[in-house]
Amino acid sequence: MRTVFFVSDGTGLTAEMLGHSLLAQFAGIEFKRVTLPFINTPEKAAGALETIHAQAEKDKNRPIVFCTLVDPAVKPYFRTNEALILDPCDAFVSLMESELGTPSSHRVGAAHAIEDLRVYMGRIAAVNFAMAHDDGVLPRDLAEADLILVGVSRSGKTPTCLYLALHFGIKVANYPLTPEDFGSQGLPKLLAPWREKLFGLTIAPERLAEIRGERTPNSRYAAADNCRFEVEEAEALMRRCNIPYLNTTRLSIEELATTILHRTGLTRFGGGAG
Structure with a gap:
């Protein structure tokens, strides 16, 4: 020590x-x-x-x-x-x-210090946006989003959204993929107009079961076979719809955020492709 x-x-x-x-x-x-x-x-x-x-x-x-x-x-x-x-x-x-x-x-x-008030206020606005658009709420103004993260529940969407907002001023919404979304060949209706803004997160089923088990132990939600089903179906949907995605199992939030910025071309402090 x-x-x-x-x-x-x-x-x-x-x-x-x-x-x-x-x-x-x-x-x-x-x-x-x-x-x-x-x-x-x-x-x-x-x-x-x-x-x-x-x-x-x-x-x-x-x-x-x-x-x-x-x-x-x-x-x-x-x-x-x-x-x-x-x-x-x-x-x-x-x-x-x-x-x-x-x-x-x-x-x-x-x-x-707050050197550039416009940049600072942009970061605050991005944080508020991420919080208001957590888990698919307020879908009516997704046009304002720079990015929409998709993935199964507890795959790391919310902390990644908040990190991108707080550190880089990126307006990020997130949408949880559920079994109701896996039946069709296309995107969920809410996401279809925003295909170009979508980026997926996935996770190892075993790790997902651990995380969900801490939240709701001994539940169907956290069962290993259910987690495996959801992850496999979510990844299949992302591949069918050409949504790029990352596996969050062994990546830190910092690594996730930086990789997403690099792969999407989003620019810090203001969104938009660079």
Whole structure:
């Protein structure tokens, strides 16, 4: 067990993203992860350093600290030998200043600030759209959708919709394929006008049964043979109707979203084919 701190004068998201990516390369070690956001005054910095030193004493080894601090009044507090300090700002900002011929602004929270109000409001609108169009509700305005995800219930449609909306401003609806949709050779009536917007998600039947079993144990809905039937029929429908699809069983939401953007040609922050 090693303790890892993510220290930031903002939200800590940048430190966490960098840290999680690096820690993932050390699968044999268990990490205790602690985030210390909004360390934006000398007093808070002193308190955070005290917490880190106390953890070092408790663990009997040095914590690992991912820092994304830019305030010159705060950064000096994290020059300590009692922790391994990893600071990407120190590593890269000076190189960029030299290359660009201009000093950094050292502005706290710049990475997650609302720089472009239009883009920000577009992301909020996309999130609201995804929530309003979850599981096929509000079908009347699917013309506004940039993308419509289809697949059996619990195949990962809702989290993928919300991720695409929040991170990329893509308006995504989703439609759950049910046994009622498997009888005909064509698309469900609601989806037929929007064939070009459709993208499918599928999943291993065994994994689907596990997920459904957590939600409704010992139900027909979660039965292994029913899950196998639904997945096979949904995949057959997608192949007949030339709907591209991905298997979500071993893909993260980030991988799903990025692959969907790449395969559909949708552009970040505004939809539309790129």
